[in-house]
Amino acid sequence: MHNLNVQHDINNKLFFAKVKGGMAQLAYERLGEKHLDFKETHVPEPSRGMGVARHLIESALAYAKARDIMVKPSCPVVQNVIRKSEEYQHLVEK
Template identity: 35%
Template sequence: MDVNIVHEEKYQQFTVTLEGDEEAELAYARPSDKEIDFTHTFVPESARGQGIAQKMIEEGLCFARDKGYLVIATCPVVAKYIARNKQHQDLLK
């Protein structure tokens, strides 16, 4: 499935617009200038199992790496993704 991920810095989230005006989101907070805390991942039930959350998380982690941010993974889905993808573990605070 091809997904279009939009980074909405104003709202501190990465979003994917789905059919029927539903949205998936990866929300974050910025506790400091050098940190990003991924706080919440949501994918509507009708779109689960298609890898949308993983794609949003990957996009968020690439953004963090590009900006030089340390990552806090408050969201358990993000924490699990990082644990399974060792190439991102160096980002963890």
């Protein structure tokens, strides 16, 4: 699902996209000026298994990468995406 229009709501600390069944979202907390904790990913049931979560997470990781922001992947789905992609592993503090 590459035609997903991922948006960033800074006030509510969400990356989100409208999908079949509602809104897919990745919630985060700011841990300082250059640190984000990706807390929870949610994809509505009708849109699961279509790569929505991966696209949402990759968009959020690209946002962090472009701004030199470190991430804490508290969400297991985010952890999995990072583990499978060397492109984002440097964003996680060791």
